[in-house]
Amino acid sequence: MINMMNTERKQYVRRDPRYGKDISSCGIVGFINHDGKLTDGSYIRRAIANMHDRGNGLGGGFAAYGIYPEYAELYALHIMYDSKDDVQDVEKYLKEHLKIYHSEDIPIFETPKVPDYPYFRRYFVEPTEKHRKFQADDDYMVSIVMHINVHFEHAYIISSGKNMGVFKGVGFPEDLAEFFRLDEYEGYIWTAHNRFPTNTPGWWGGAHPFALLDWSIVHNGEISSYGTNRRYLEMFGYNCTLQTDTEVVAYLMDLLVRKHNLDFQAASAVLAPPFWKDIDSMSEERKNYYTQLRMIYGGAALNGPFAFLMAYSQGLIGLNDRIKLRPLVVAVNGQTTYMSSEEAAIREISPELEQIWAPRAGWPVIAKLNESPVIMSVE
Amino acid sequence: MESNSVAQQEHTEIVDQLGIRSLRPGRYFGSLPQYYVDRDHDKCIRCLVCVRQCSWDATFYDANRNIVYNKYENCVNCKRCVAMCPTQCIRIREWTDGFRDNDNWSDKNIRGIYKQADTGGVLLTGCGNDKEYSTYFDKIVLDASQVTNPSIDPLREPMELRSFIGRKPEKADSSRELSTKDYPNIVAEVPIIFAPMSFGSISYNFQEGLARAATNMGTYFNTGEGGLHPNFYKYGKRAIVQVASGRFGVSATYLKQAAAVEIKIGQGAKPGIGGHLPGEKVTAEISRTRMIPEGSDAISPAPQHDIYSIEDLRLLIYAIKEAVEYSVPVSVKIAAVHNVAAIASGIIRAGADIVVIDGFRGGTGAAPTIIRDNVGIPIEVALAQVDQRLRDEGIRHCGSIIAAGGIRSSADVVKAIALGADAVYIGTAALLAVGCTLCQQCHRGRCAWGITTNRPELLPRLPADFAEERLTNLLRGWSHEIQEMLGLMGLNSIESLRGNRLKLRGVGLTKYELDTLGIEQAGR
16 A cells, blocks of 8 residues: 555556557456355455466456445445545545445455555445435436546546445456455355456556446457447446446446346347347347347447456356357356356366356356356347 | 731631631630640551540541541540540640649649630539548558457458448337337448439439449439439339439429438538539430429529528428338438538437538539539548537437548548448449549530430440449449458447447547547557
8 A cells, every 4th residue: 555656657557538448358257156155255266366377467356246245235335546635535525425334445465466556445325315316326326436437537436336346456366366355255246357458557447347336347358349339338428437448348238237128138139249140030020129229239239359257236147259259168066157268267166067068159148146047049 | 906807717717627726816725725635646547436435526537637636625534535445546644744833823723714714604513622632531540450359351250231320219128129110220231322413413324323233232322313213213212312402303202212311401512502404404304303394404502492490401301201101211411511510410409310421522513613622621520520429419329420522442431430420422433433534524414434414325335234233343342341341450240330439540630630530649
């Protein structure tokens, strides 16, 4: 924490947010216990450490669901301050706009492997009665997140869901797990990311997962359609501030699923649309359905190589791009579903597996609490 | 005085007989030739093809001397004779190296003044603005994938160009009801549409070629303001039909058989002014198509006299929608002018499903040169501003943008789409595909290539089959190139390019220009 005030450090260098786009290619892993049984952070740490070579030490991160049972009904804001200059102002803003039940520093373990780091605090909040009259809680929280990320130069809300949190930064993920003391948290869904940024120095805000409300995304690949997606999202009031292409996925899921009420299959078909040649040979009803999705949501389609894990409070979704340019394997053992870039990472924490397969390009795998995993096909 | 004028007349007669120059008293410089037809008389076999092919009264045969000669001042450098000569004995050059060096007074200015002093008229021209303004497309470069995202090979993977043009709902119905049924769109398999060119300004055969090529490639052609010939109603599902200020050829049937209806407010080559098809060009077929008497002048007023305001435009948009029972999208075409973003926003809010922005490089069948060359703004900046404005107002999905006026290659198409266009119009490129040499004489109605004329003797020079084949080839070639460019950017669908300005970088532009275009400097 002592080093964090040095704003000249490269990790904190930000590019013009209108143009910035960070490219990364990475390793991802995640799992969900369908019964909601909690496991501590050591499992996910071991799994992602197994894919050490998929990253280069410039970024890693974790999302965990079920970690704040004592504040389960409140929004947990994880805020990263890359300078303490903004802390007072942000807290003043939060007090004016939210009811804060509890706030504290996010506990860390200082280790030489993570030499420089920003300041992390978490706030357990809900909208005030006054604001509730005008807007749904979630909409209001999104506007708060966007406001802080855009208007406070040194503050980033890195997660804002209920009973969940994101821990991320610059370093190898296993070192960051140690730094954030993840072994002390227990969750029923865990995802992790090991980052290999290729064209800009990594910075703490640009690490994965990216989160908005309940949604958190870890991503391996590059979103070549980022320029289109970002401008599409701007029309709906989402501002991309973190300069990494993956950010758009979190916002797209929020838009499609929460605001437009699309089901996961439809949302997946928006993100990784079926090819016209396939749509054209579908039955009339399905053809019309997929045609309208592509017509309406052309700006939301993701192009380029990707494998995603998208987590929310009720489940975990794995999705590949339309021509499967990134690896993704899914495995099931007992009541746990695993998804990963490499099988080895899964075997590391669950040597015995009942099923393991590589999902087809563009076909989402949806693993929900209290349900068995489903593979959605487009036809 | 008397003798002087007699001498003058004799001189003129002699010169006329010799066929060298059509000198008129006081018009020495006005008839100064611009081009020199360099004919190798040793190679020339006196087949007289060039004499028969020249539609400009510039090429003659003197049987007495057994020599082919030219009236150079009539040559427009259309290169018809060059192309047809079996022995390749003709080359066309500049007549001189120009007047005495002068960076301020160009040859074009000087000649313009001579011509006006001769005639007292407004100088007319065809085709698009040819002045040396910056072409922003030439200062924009594209991105490509290297290592981190693989480029995609369009010969091995699907590469989708299908584009929906028209108004779309903001979101899909979550109950799986079809939410687009009240949103008619046109579906182009290639995002390139043939620009509005009326029958009258272009030949019957050329328009049929456009219609057939559009059908072959799953895209559209635009009738322009001259109506649709009854023989072409069979191509109706591929036709965008125009309703312009002259209302030529507009009837309920005309509107109902079309794929889309376009209200023409303005044209990039001549923003703010109307048009005039001289009576001598109004042949029987054109009279039938335009629904005006044969031989009468076809005058398009500058404004539409029932549209003096945005609310008037709304009335016409909805009158048309009522007439077609909301079955096809309604487009509004405007010239790119300074306040284009606000105007386009108003047009979309007035109910149009498509807004066409026509840049100042756009072509024309006839326009005053002074207007063509000095009015309007480049399509690149107009497009960038319109797209951003519609997004800022949250109404981008309410209408599609078609960019027109200045699209010269598949790279321009890609750049226009990345700047924010849903599709583009091509006019001049289509003319070039069927043999046009940009001699800019379309307004004279005697195009030696049979493209912008309906004279019976010239019409057979461009058969519809020939036009169809060449136009189809052009679209096919450009489609392949667009697919290659998408693939190298790591995209496999055109919608991921639309508005994707991160794929563009500027070279040699000022910060202010880059900001106006919404793109970043190359290297950043």
